[in-house]
Amino acid sequence: MGGRMTTAAAVAAPPSEFRTGLTNAKLGVWLFLASEVMLFATLFTTYIVLRLGASEWPRGWEVLNVPLGFTNTLVLIVSSVTMVMAYAKCWDRDYKGFRIYLGVTIALGFVFLGIKSFEWAAKFRVHHFPSTSIYYALYFTMTGLHGLHVICGMIVNGALFVLSKKEWDHPLFMGRIEGSGLFWHFVDIVWIFLFPTFYLL
Amino acid sequence: MSDHAAVASIDPRAHHPHRPEVNIYVAVFVALAVLTVTTVLVSYWHLPILAGVAVAMMIATVKASLVATFFMHLKGERAFIYGILAMTVFFVLFLFILPISDQDLLSGRMTHTNVTAEAEAR
Numbered sequence: 001m002g003g004r005m006t007t008a009a010a011v012a013a014p015p016s017e018f019r020t021g022l023t024n025a026k027l028g029v030w031l032f033l034a035s036e037v038m039l040f041a042t043l044f045t046t047y048i049v050l051r052l053g054a055s056e057w058p059r060g061w062e063v064l065n066v067p068l069g070f071t072n073t074l075v076l077i078v079s080s081v082t083m084v085m086a087y088a089k090c091w092d093r094d095y096k097g098f099r100i101y102l103g104v105t106i107a108l109g110f111v112f113l114g115i116k117s118f119e120w121a122a123k124f125r126v127h128h129f130p131s132t133s134i135y136y137a138l139y140f141t142m143t144g145l146h147g148l149h150v151i152c153g154m155i156v157n158g159a160l161f162v163l164s165k166k167e168w169d170h171p172l173f174m175g176r177i178e179g180s181g182l183f184w185h186f187v188d189i190v191w192i193f194l195f196p197t198f199y200l201l
Numbered sequence: 202m203s204d205h206a207a208v209a210s211i212d213p214r215a216h217h218p219h220r221p222e223v224n225i226y227v228a229v230f231v232a233l234a235v236l237t238v239t240t241v242l243v244s245y246w247h248l249p250i251l252a253g254v255a256v257a258m259m260i261a262t263v264k265a266s267l268v269a270t271f272f273m274h275l276k277g278e279r280a281f282i283y284g285i286l287a288m289t290v291f292f293v294l295f296l297f298i299l300p301i302s303d304q305d306l307l308s309g310r311m312t313h314t315n316v317t318a319e320a321e322a323r
């Protein structure tokens with residue numbers, strides 16, 4: 001933006017990045033999510049093709065702990081609500097409320113990972129590894145990739161939690177929360193499909 | 202004036218069309234929780250696999266749509282985002298349909314048993 005631009009002019013002619021009605025950041029996050037959809041869609045296709053071609057396949061409830069998967073589903077859903085509430089508090093300019101909701105979102109990420117690690121460890125203890133069967137290969141690959149996404153979301157949210165001390169009043173801060181939220185909700189959506197695929201079918 | 206001051210003069214909320222609606226967030230949360238309980242309860246009936254897949258994926262799709270519509274604010278989003286998503290859905294359909302139909306065509310001809318039987322016959 002031109003340094004000599006007056007405040008009035010800046011408002012009348014918003015910078016070029018707003019021509020689509022979107023900030024660059026938001027556009028970027030959505031394009032990234034589109035590529036993520038392709039990534040996970042490929043894995044789900046792999047699952048379908050391998051399952052259709054398999055002579056036998058375990059039913060989810062025979063090999064996995066449904067109550068734990070159910071709990072983790074609820075944990076992620078609640079964390080999506082707290083994430084969107086953090087955005088709402090950002091809108092309301094309520095710093096304290098924002099910190100509480102974002103903090104709870106990060107904490108719920110830890111709860112999810114804790115339960116997931118417990119499930120994985122239980123499998124390793126009885127010598128069930130990705131090499132055990134196609135089912136376990138897909139289970140570990142897809143829940144593992146999802147887990148990595150949870151970790152990434154927590155890192156971004158954690159960074160924003162720390163940054164909010166200094167950058168709370170930055171005009172782009174709310175956009176960052178919105179972008180991070182979009183990613184977090186996407187991770188929730190992926191789990192919404194992973195849960196029935198591996199635990200209930 | 203400095204660049205930063207010019208940017209700061211714009212209310213950040215002006216570029217965020219999504220005014221938070223906390224009542225809707227709570228309603229969506231209740232719907233998601235109920236649907237999650239439903240999908241687990243249905244699984245205890247041990248439906249035949251096709252019926253089970255149909256019910257589970259239908260519920261999952263509704264849940265995902267709720268998250269995308271209200272938490273990701275797709276409701277009232279700019280047309281540009283809809284365009285990106287339409288393109289994504291178009292290509293994802295290919296990602297599903299092509300490999301699965303290919304597998305369907307191949308099955309019966311190239312199964313592991315057939316290949317082994319063929320090798321033994323030789």
